[in-house]
Amino acid sequence: MRRAIPTPPPDGNRLSAFFGVFRYSRRALTLVWQTSRPLTLGLAVCTLVAGVLPAVAAWIGQLIVDSVVEAMAYHRETGEALSFATAWPVLRYVLAEAGVIALIAMAQRGLSAQQSLLRALLGQKVNVMILEKAGTLTLAQFEDSEFYDKLTRARREASIRPLGLVNKTFGLAQNAISLISFGVLLVQFSPWAILILVIGALPVFFSEAKFSGDAFRLFRWRSPQTRMQMYLETVLAREDSIKEVKLFGLEPLLLGRYRDIFDTLYAEDRRLTIRRETWGFLLGLLGTLAFYGAYAWVVAETVTGRLTLGEMTMYLMVFKQGQSALSASLTAISGMYEDNLYLSNLYEYLEQPVAPQRGTLTQGSVPGDGIRFEHVGFTYPGAETPALADISLHLKPGESLALVGANGSGKTTLIKLLTRLYEPSEGRILLDGSDLRDWDVQTLRRRIGVIFQDFVRYQMKVGENLGAGDVAAFEDEARWQEAARRGLAEEFIADMPGGYHTQLGRWFKGGQELSGGQWQKIALSRAYMRESADILVLDEPTAAMDAAAEAAVFADFREHSRDKMTILISHRFSTVRAADHILVIDGGEIIEQGNHEALLAANGRYARLFRLQAKGYE
Numbered sequence: 001m002r003r004a005i006p007t008p009p010p011d012g013n014r015l016s017a018f019f020g021v022f023r024y025s026r027r028a029l030t031l032v033w034q035t036s037r038p039l040t041l042g043l044a045v046c047t048l049v050a051g052v053l054p055a056v057a058a059w060i061g062q063l064i065v066d067s068v069v070e071a072m073a074y075h076r077e078t079g080e081a082l083s084f085a086t087a088w089p090v091l092r093y094v095l096a097e098a099g100v101i102a103l104i105a106m107a108q109r110g111l112s113a114q115q116s117l118l119r120a121l122l123g124q125k126v127n128v129m130i131l132e133k134a135g136t137l138t139l140a141q142f143e144d145s146e147f148y149d150k151l152t153r154a155r156r157e158a159s160i161r162p163l164g165l166v167n168k169t170f171g172l173a174q175n176a177i178s179l180i181s182f183g184v185l186l187v188q189f190s191p192w193a194i195l196i197l198v199i200g201a202l203p204v205f206f207s208e209a210k211f212s213g214d215a216f217r218l219f220r221w222r223s224p225q226t227r228m229q230m231y232l233e234t235v236l237a238r239e240d241s242i243k244e245v246k247l248f249g250l251e252p253l254l255l256g257r258y259r260d261i262f263d264t265l266y267a268e269d270r271r272l273t274i275r276r277e278t279w280g281f282l283l284g285l286l287g288t289l290a291f292y293g294a295y296a297w298v299v300a301e302t303v304t305g306r307l308t309l310g311e312m313t314m315y316l317m318v319f320k321q322g323q324s325a326l327s328a329s330l331t332a333i334s335g336m337y338e339d340n341l342y343l344s345n346l347y348e349y350l351e352q353p354v355a356p357q358r359g360t361l362t363q364g365s366v367p368g369d370g371i372r373f374e375h376v377g378f379t380y381p382g383a384e385t386p387a388l389a390d391i392s393l394h395l396k397p398g399e400s401l402a403l404v405g406a407n408g409s410g411k412t413t414l415i416k417l418l419t420r421l422y423e424p425s426e427g428r429i430l431l432d433g434s435d436l437r438d439w440d441v442q443t444l445r446r447r448i449g450v451i452f453q454d455f456v457r458y459q460m461k462v463g464e465n466l467g468a469g470d471v472a473a474f475e476d477e478a479r480w481q482e483a484a485r486r487g488l489a490e491e492f493i494a495d496m497p498g499g500y501h502t503q504l505g506r507w508f509k510g511g512q513e514l515s516g517g518q519w520q521k522i523a524l525s526r527a528y529m530r531e532s533a534d535i536l537v538l539d540e541p542t543a544a545m546d547a548a549a550e551a552a553v554f555a556d557f558r559e560h561s562r563d564k565m566t567i568l569i570s571h572r573f574s575t576v577r578a579a580d581h582i583l584v585i586d587g588g589e590i591i592e593q594g595n596h597e598a599l600l601a602a603n604g605r606y607a608r609l610f611r612l613q614a615k616g617y618e
C-alpha cells in the first residue's frame with residue numbers, strides 16, 4: 001500500500017522570509033574567503049574582467065561596422081583598389097575585437113578553474129566542520145530523530161552550497177558590471193530602452209524566487225522520507241545486512257518501499273518542475289516581447305537615418321546581451337535565495353547548542369571511595385516510563401559487581417549513566433566522593449575501560465582495532481600484543497596473514513572477516529588497552545565465546561583486576577557467581593542484592609534463575 005504523504009506546510013510571510021534568508025550570504029563569503037584568499041581574489045579579478053569586456057566588444061563592433069561603411073563609401077567615390085592603407089582603419093578594430101574576445105575567454109577559463117579548486121577545498125572544509133561539530137554533541141542528540149534529520153540535511157547539500165552562493169554572488173557582480181557598461185552605451189540611445197529591458201525581466205525573477213522557495217520547503221519537509229530511502233539503500237546493499245535480507249527474502253518488500261517513497265517524492269517534484277518551467281516560459285515571453293519591441297524601434301530609427309548602421313549593430317548586440325545579463329542576474333539572485341535557504345540548514349546544525357562541559361575535577365573529594373549510586377533514576381528523552389528507578393549501590397576499589405536481569409531491565413542504561421553518556425534524571429552518582437557531573441569528562445573517561453554489547457567493529461587493521469581502546473597507544477605494537485594476550489586474541493591474530501597489520505572487515509581490499517567470538521575477543525582486548533583505567537565494565541563480554549574461552553577470560557580478569565572496580569553484565573551465572581556483589585534488576589529497580597551464597601540462601605529470583613540454568617547444563 002502506498003502511504004499518504006501530507007502536503008508541505010504553508011510558507012508564512014513570504015516577503016520577510018525572502019529577505020531574511022540573505023543573512024547567510026555574508027557568512028558564505030567569509031567561509032570562502034577563509035578557505036582560500038588567493039582563489040577568492042582571483043575569482044573577483046576574473047569576474048571584473050569578464051564583466052566589463054563584453055560592453056567593450058560591443059562598442060568595438062560598432063566601430064567596425066561604421067568604419068566598414070566609411071571605407072565602402074571611400075572606395076565607391078575614389079574607385080581606388082583595396083590596399084593595406086585603406087583596409088587598416090577597419091582591420092585594427094577587428095584585431096582589437098579578437099583580442100578582447102580572447103581576454104573574455106581567458107577570464108572565463110580562469111573563473112571555472114578557480115571555482116572548481118574552491119569547490120574541492122570548501123567541500124572538505126564544510127565536511128570537517130560538520131564532523132567536528134558531531135564530536136561535541138551528546139549521545140542523546142544523536143538518538144533524537146529531528147536532530148539526525150538536521151545532520152543528514154547538512155551533510156547532503158550544504159557542502160556544495162556555500163560555493164554556489166559565492167559563485168552566484170560573483171556572477172551577479174559580473175552581470176551587474178556588464179549591465180552598467182551596457183547601460184552607459186544604451187542611455188545614449190534612450191533611457192526608456194533601459195526601462196523596457198528591466199521591466200521585461202522582472203516577472204521571470206519573481207516566479208523563480210517563488211518556486212525556489214517552494215523547492216526548499218519541499219526538500220526540508222521531506223527529509224524523513226529521504227532518510228528512510230538512504231536507510232533502505234544501506235540495508236539492501238551492505239554486507240552486514242544482506243545475509244539476513246537474502247535469507248528472509250526481504251528484497252522485494254524493501255525495494256517496494258524504496259520505490260513507493262521515490263514515486264511520491266517524484267510526483268511532487270514533477271508538479272513543481274512543470275509549474276516552474278511553464279511559468280518561466282510564459283513570463284519569459286514578456287522579455288522576448290520587450291526585446292523585439294526595442295529591436296523594431298532601433299531599426300525604425302536607423303531607417304530614418306537617426307542611427308548609423310554601426311550604432312544599430314551595437315544597440316542590438318547590447319540589447320540582446322543586456323537582456324541575457326539581466327535575466328542571468330535575476331536568476332542568480334533567486335538562486336542565491338535558494339542557496340541561502342539550504343545554508344540555513346548547515347548553520348542550524350552547526351549552531352545546535354552543545355551542553356556546557358561543567359565539570360573540572362580531576363580528583364574526587366574522598367579518593368579511594370569508589371562508585372556510589374544514590375537513589376539514581378533515569379528516563380530516556382521522550383520515554384514515558386523510567387528505565388531506572390531508585391538505584392543505590394556502593395562499589396569500592398578491588399570489588400566486583402555483577403548485574404543480572406532480564407532483557408530490557410536497565411543494565412546497560414546503568415553503565416551509560418556511569419560513563420556519563422547520559423546524566424541521571426534523579427539522584428546522583430559519585431566517584432571518589434564527587435558527583436560525576438563535577439568531574440572533568442576526559443579524566444573520568446580515562447578511568448573507565450568499557451566494552452558494550454554493540455561494540456564497534458572498525459574496518460581498520462587488527463592492531464588499530466585494539467589501539468582504539470587507548471588513543472595514546474593507538475600505534476603501540478607492544479601494547480597491542482599485551483592487550484591481545486589478555487583478551488585471548490593473540491592466537492588467532494598470529495594465524496592471520498598480516499598479523500596485527502591485517503585489515504579487518506569486508507569494506508576494504510584484502511579485509512578479513514572474523515567470527516562473532518573472535519570479534520568479541522578483539523573488543524575485550526580493546527578494553528584491556530586502557531591500562532590506566534581503574535573501573536572496568538564488561539557488558540556481556542563473552543556471550544559469543546566458547547565455554548573454554550569464557551573460563552579463561554574470567555580467570556585472567558579476576559587475576560588482573562584485584563585493585564580495580566569491575567562491573568560485569570552477564571546472563572551466565574557461572575560467570576556472575578564469583579562477583580563480590582550481585583544486583584538483580586527488574587524493570588529498572590533493584591529487587592535483590594548480595595553475594596552468590598546470600599542470594600541462593602534468600603531463595604528468591606536469583607536462586608530460581610540459577611537453578612534453572614544449572615539444570616539446563618546437567
Ligand SMILES: Nc1ncnc2c1ncn2[C@@H]1O[C@H](COP(=O)(O)OP(=O)(O)OP(=O)(O)O)[C@@H](O)[C@H]1O
Nearest residue numbers: 143380383387405406407408409410411412413414
Ligand atoms: N536509547 C534509548 N532510548 C530510549 N529507550 C531506551 C534506549 N535504550 C534502551 N532503552 C529502553 O530502556 C530500557 C532498558 O534498556 P537497557 O538497554 O538498559 O536493558 P538491558 O538490561 O541492558 O537489556 P539486555 O539484557 O537486553 O541488554 C528498555 O526498556 C529499553 O527499551
